[in-house]
Amino acid sequence: MQLAYSESERHLATEVRAWLADALPRLPPRPARDDWDGRRRFDTGWQRMLFDAGYAGIHWPRAYGGREASPTEQLVFLEELDRAGAPDVGVNFVGTLHAGPTILAEGTADQRSRYLPAILRGEEIWCQGFSEPEAGSDLASLRTRAQRDGEEYVINGQKVWSTYAHVADYQELLVRTDPDAAKHKGISWLIVPMSTPGITVRPLRTIGGPSEFCEVFYDDVRVPVANRVGAENDGWRVAMVTFAFERGTGFVGEITEGMRLCRQIADIAKHVRHGDGTAWDDVELRRGIGRAAASFDALWSLTVWNVSEAARSGVPGTGASALKLRVGEAFQELADVGLRVLGRGVLAIEDIDGMHSARVIEEYLRGFGLTIGGGTSQIQRNIIAERVLGLPREPQWTS
Numbered sequence: 001m002q003l004a005y006s007e008s009e010r011h012l013a014t015e016v017r018a019w020l021a022d023a024l025p026r027l028p029p030r031p032a033r034d035d036w037d038g039r040r041r042f043d044t045g046w047q048r049m050l051f052d053a054g055y056a057g058i059h060w061p062r063a064y065g066g067r068e069a070s071p072t073e074q075l076v077f078l079e080e081l082d083r084a085g086a087p088d089v090g091v092n093f094v095g096t097l098h099a100g101p102t103i104l105a106e107g108t109a110d111q112r113s114r115y116l117p118a119i120l121r122g123e124e125i126w127c128q129g130f131s132e133p134e135a136g137s138d139l140a141s142l143r144t145r146a147q148r149d150g151e152e153y154v155i156n157g158q159k160v161w162s163t164y165a166h167v168a169d170y171q172e173l174l175v176r177t178d179p180d181a182a183k184h185k186g187i188s189w190l191i192v193p194m195s196t197p198g199i200t201v202r203p204l205r206t207i208g209g210p211s212e213f214c215e216v217f218y219d220d221v222r223v224p225v226a227n228r229v230g231a232e233n234d235g236w237r238v239a240m241v242t243f244a245f246e247r248g249t250g251f252v253g254e255i256t257e258g259m260r261l262c263r264q265i266a267d268i269a270k271h272v273r274h275g276d277g278t279a280w281d282d283v284e285l286r287r288g289i290g291r292a293a294a295s296f297d298a299l300w301s302l303t304v305w306n307v308s309e310a311a312r313s314g315v316p317g318t319g320a321s322a323l324k325l326r327v328g329e330a331f332q333e334l335a336d337v338g339l340r341v342l343g344r345g346v347l348a349i350e351d352i353d354g355m356h357s358a359r360v361i362e363e364y365l366r367g368f369g370l371t372i373g374g375g376t377s378q379i380q381r382n383i384i385a386e387r388v389l390g391l392p393r394e395p396q397w398t399s
């Protein structure tokens with residue numbers, strides 16, 4: 001096994017580092033968290049800069065605007081982004097990390113050439129419409145109905161927790177196309193333009209303040225049959241492909257962010273007063289920070305594995321659930337150490353003495369969501385138990 005980077009990989013790292021050194025100072029100031037027009041502009045602007053430099057969708061086929069980089073080159077690129085403190089994907093999350101990859105794996109040639117380049121150029125933002133009020137963990141119970149009318153589907157129903165729906169142009173939507181089939185067998189995966197008449201988007205507020213979540217209502221929404229990805233009623237299988245990307249490689253940004261937050265907390269610990277010294281003098285806190293750093297290091301190795309597997313077979317494998325499970329937990333452990341470092345400072349929602357303390361509190365609150373979004377920790381444990389360890393399936397309850 002070759003652990004060191006090759007000559008050409010080191011060359012890529014130098015090239016990316018030089019580009020970032022030039023590009024990052026040209027970025028406008030980051031908008032406030034609840035300035036959604038500003039956030040869309042900032043995130044899509046950054047995506048466009050990546051595209052123009054040839055770094056958007058670095059591992060995607062050239063035909064759709066990518067660079068066909070190898071898995072290792074992709075990781076070299078991500079490491080350089082992290083090292084330079086570059087912005088994350090932001091509102092481009094769904095398009096670049098799971099809707100786009102699903103279309104690449106399962107879409108028709110027309111769908112690929114229509115949607116993929118626009119995602120990479122930052123021109124079209126996507127959101128996900130999977131969860132419903134009565135169908136979260138038990139997603140296959142979804143009831144949003146799509147009835148065939150000639151060459152169109154007519155959609156009626158409701159989705160919830162749709163991240164970025166209020167700024168999105170398209171949605172990856174799961175609908176029931178056969179209400180009489182067994183629940184996993186009557187579902188289809190559709191591409192839905194958010195501007196279609198009959199769609200109402202209502203933003204939700206959460207514990208962290210103004211949020212990125214929305215409810216979405218569909219009232220006789222007409223979508224061409226040509227917008228279906230995969231066969232009619234085969235949407236459950238396509239959704240599993242989406243989840244493999246979402247859980248397997250979609251959390252890369254969270255991991256590099258966790259590493260960054262870990263360094264910030266270590267830095268804050270050296271300045272916060274604890275008794276006669278600083279928080280850094282407390283061996284338990286230092287150990288907690290060290291443990292968190294080791295967790296994120298291990299998660300990075302798991303990411304390397306998932307990225308390699310995705311490159312080999314087209315889709316990340318069962319390691320995806322292990323990664324998703326551990327990312328959520330590691331984030332919570334890290335945020336918990338962060339709170340202990342801050343002590344009574346956690347009562348302040350703003351930065352204390354120029355330290356990035358507000359970020360620690362924000363990440364603590366966000367940590368809860370990370371153990372839920374993309375499938376809860378309990379559900380990941382069920383998947384690992386059944387599909388990786390081969391334990392018996394959990395009983396199916398009927399009401």
Ligand SMILES: Cc1cc2nc3c(=O)[nH]c(=O)nc-3n(C[C@H](O)[C@H](O)[C@H](O)COP(=O)(O)OP(=O)(O)OC[C@H]3O[C@@H](n4cnc5c(N)ncnc54)[C@H](O)[C@@H]3O)c2cc1C
Nearest residue numbers: 128129130131136137161162163369372373374375376378
């Ligand atoms: C940050 C974040 C982003 C999200 N983004 C989106 C999005 O963009 N699009 C979208 O469609 N959805 C999104 N979601 C919704 C998310 O997918 C659901 O919240 C999640 O699947 C859980 O569903 P639920 O909220 O209905 O909880 P429930 O399914 O009602 O679960 C409640 C509790 O019961 C447990 N539980 C349920 N079934 C089992 C079981 N069989 N075994 C053991 N325990 C079980 C769960 O683990 C959980 O603790 C997001 C959620 C979050 C937090």
